[in-house]
Amino acid sequence: MxxxxxxxxxxxxxxxxxxxxxxxxxxxxxxxxxxxxxxxxxxxxxxxxxxxxFRNPQRNIVRDENKIIAPADGKVVIIEEVEEPEYFKGKRLQISIFMSPLNVHVNRYPVSGRIEYARHHQGQYLVAWHPKSSTLNERTSVVINSPVWGPVLYRQIAGYVARRIVMYAKEGTIARQGDESGFIKFGSRLDIFLPPGTVPRVKLGDKTVGGITIIAEKKTN
Incomplete structure (x- = not known):
């Protein structure tokens, strides 16, 4: 069912x-x-x-603070070090996942921790793969302070078709890795900004499963 x-x-x-x-x-x-x-x-x-x-399949989520899990189903379209101007104002590793209309559209927290920052920004509706969609389109920005990774930012971005972003995150509350963080109706993109030097576990073109796919991992001795 x-x-x-x-x-x-x-x-x-x-x-x-x-x-x-x-x-x-x-x-x-x-x-x-x-x-x-x-x-x-x-x-x-x-x-x-x-x-x-609007399907919402059950996911068997295994929480691990040393891992960053994919916040959405989709395809990895960007892996690069960029200047993040809104919150960090410095270098971060950006990993972006494009959600097609055929993907599950539920978004999930990539890590656990206290939500330090949550903003919804009005904007344009450029196609999700446009280089400037991350800063010009309607979007949300959520920063989770992970006890292992430090602050991790993930961003929901509306696209040309997706015109409705739902964000559940509230500042001061605790996020649990894998729990629902929001919904983008009819597709679009999720950006994640990780500490510089993070080694990704995915590569361009990889398909992700929200709450399941590991996109980065901190090695422990």
Whole structure:
């Protein structure tokens, strides 16, 4: 049985009502059976696509403070050292995960710790892979102070299609690695900013599973 995320309840209900009304109108307008059937089939396909956008599969999350886990399902599109201007104002290793409309859209905390910073910024809606989308698009920035890694920033970024970011993080609360941190409706991108010198466990093009895939690990003696 498919588990649906709570962020999809309203959209799924509204979509169902709209599709029901459209099909009722078609049945009232025409008696041609094949036209009616085409609209029914098209409606089922549309509703199935919207339904899969909001699926929320159960994940067997194993918490480990020495590891950074992927905050989202998707594809690794950026691994590079950059200047992070909003919070750190210095060098950080950026790892970015692109979420397509076919991915699970639930976002998760990559580490555990106290949430020191949580901001939602209005902005543009450039395509998620645009180099400036991280600073110009609508986005959220959350900094978790990990007892092992120190402050770790992750950023939800809206894209051309994704126009709705949901952030659950609140300053002063405790984040638990793997717990839900938010939702981006219909895809987009997650950026993670790690301490300089961090060695990633993923490479460009790798597919990630939110809450499961290890993207960095601190070696212990």
């Amino acid at each position: 498919i588990k649906i995320h709570r962020e999809g309840y309203t959209i799924l209900f509204v979509t169902l009502v709209i599709l029901f009304v459209l099909n009722a109108l078609i049945h009232w307008i025409t008696d041609v059976v094949w036209i009616r059937n085409v609209f029914i089939i098209a409606s089922l396909i549309v509703y199935g696509l919207v339904l899969q956008f």
